Amino acid sequence: MEKALADIIGIGAVLPSPEVSEIEFPFAVDADAAPAYLCEKKIGKGILPAGMLRRLGRSQRMAMLSAEDALEGVDIESTPPENRAICLGTGLGELGETAAFSENMIRLGEKEPKPAKFINSVHNSLAAQAAIRFNFKGENHTITHKGISFELALWQAAVVLREERAEVVLATGADELSPYVALVGKRLGLWRQTNEPVSPLAASGGAASGGAASGGAIPGALPGEGAASLLLKKPGSSDNRLARIKSLSIKFLKENEALELDVDTAVEFIREAVGEAELELDGLDLVLLGANGNAESDAAYEKVIEHMNDLSGNISFGVYRHACGDFFTAAAIGLYFAVRSIQENKISRGKACLAPAIKTVGGNRPGPVRNILLFHIHTGGFLSAVLVGP
């Protein structure tokens, strides 16, 4: 008996441009700017009311627009507002507004602080603004735990549905790229400084790179930003599902254990996650990986690919972070692409993205896409696996 967690009845996303842009640093240190994947500057212009645009910060707008997309065409009014919940994951919350308030406070010697920026500074301002706009009066969770924030929000959404504490749950992952993140990441050596597009797994020298699209790819990740939302209902409660979350597994490791991952542990974790849905590894049409182009973390994914290929030669692998860059809740974008692929029964090319949303890696190419496993090795010390199917 399959123990599905949720039916997905709506999806939406805000994606950055596939072209590498430059984000400007707030202060003249190191350099003036750094390469990054960025959403449009005035995000939401022409879509959100002018007053709202002025009032809201960047990640609030991203979360709201992705939610608006997910709600489009769904008869949400038939569900009482008290039965509509939100579970949102964000790694950094409304960092832009927080930084603006603090900068102003320091420059002006704590005189005349701006209340609007302070109001937006709380992490839950993203979920709160969405709740106000879409009249969601049920539970309202915001989880902020590094790279696993979105998956934990998804876990909470599944609990809320299972316990029948809400009829519908909006599960969102959203993070903006602040200049501070770019600056700090640069200092920490997290991101490369060239404007070449990112090619996850293409340059790590493992089995996957042989089949990757771009030869001569440069190793390294680039920061990005974006948001994705999924509207969820209890399994079997909707006639209009786009896809189904069949299982969600999270493994909590020590903080620095992820990169030195024992490959047997990882593959066993994947096998168990798939087994939760009564499937074998052979039943997977695609394993979508969170590889980001960073040589060290991509190498961990390569080991997993090799080991899984040894166990079953038929598994196809794909990556997606070339389409959104690296940020704490990018897994939400991966899930968005996975659901679109299931809808289309083939690898999604993404409506808001010129580049293919998912690139296949390694030798195998998937046929019709039914079961996709989204697998992440988060450097904060977590493994996550989300299995989605039709």
Added chain:
Amino acid sequence: MPEPVAVTGIGLVTAVGWTPDEVWRSIAEGRSGLGELTLFESPRCGHLPIAEVRGNPAGRSSLASGSRSDHLAEYAAGQAFKAANLETAPRRINPRAGVVVGGSTGGMLEAETFLEKLINEREVDLTLIEHYLCASSTDAIAARFGLGAFRSTVSTACSSSALAIATACDVIKSGEADVMLAGGVDSLTRLTLNGFASLLIVAEDGCRPFDEDRKGMSLGEGAAFLVLENEKHAADRGAEILARVIGYGSTCDSHHATAPDPEGDGIRRAMEIALKDAGIPGKDIDYINAHGTGTLDNDRAEANAVLGVFGKEIPLISSTKRFFGHTLAAAGAIEAAVCIMALRRQQVPGNLGLRKVEEGIEIAPVRETQNANLKTAMTNSLGFGGNNVSMIFGLT
């Protein structure tokens, strides 16, 4: 009725004490922790009384490094673990124990110095933001106490730690852990001090919840943690059960970014859901620890909600915010600990600072700490974004 979750340990740090006993002594004596801000320099020093934790958290915690929030959290969590008779220096990771922390400021205090150096000296001192994320406290606690089952960080402003406790109960009820450490922390920061001041809701004479002359809130800092356990697990290891989480409810106002729904619709629904979850009628609640911040809007909305749920049979009620200030993300857990201490001691904390209840607020808070026959206690938490949580603790 669902199986309740057992509470087997509590730990807390506030401006009025570093242990539950010290905190309760202040409550019994009616002594407020509000005083002058010494933690950092600010033009607001001297004007606004603040509930600052005195002493050096870094000197008391076992962490080699961390933000002020991390140290406060680790110290409170360690107390809770010790009180629950759990091993505080485990040699192995416990795959059946986890942690959920509610936080909103994280390492912001140190990040403000980072920003100051960057703006004024163009210096990028990464050590100051090493522990910036709220998740830093969670990960530090998980590593320190070997908690391998589940770890998460909840950030819903002033209801964060109440929701963290509710989340931890969800984890136990889901069967994903037997033991959960749950609570919250927030340290004072320039951001919150100036932010609340910019909203003109900080009282120059200190908060006076529900009083007719109240002028607003008072900021505080602190941390509190509960050890929560699957009841069978607690019984099997012979742990003393201090209280039980018998119900909780959570809602959103969907009304305004900061102001609560004036009728208190959201917190009323949260209380009703908590009662339904506990399977008890309102008349079975013996004490309510109100969110009671002392702002005009909050106190009126909450009083309306209490009236809406309990009608003429309002339980004993008080706000304890003047004792330790509004500790923001930590408030829910601190007040949960207060409820459990009240149940254990059979005493209701006084609503410190109350002189005369505002006309129109139809509740009568307990003025001084007093003895009472208590079997259940409810605590309310309201946060920015209209985020409401109500929790009920019971002795049985």
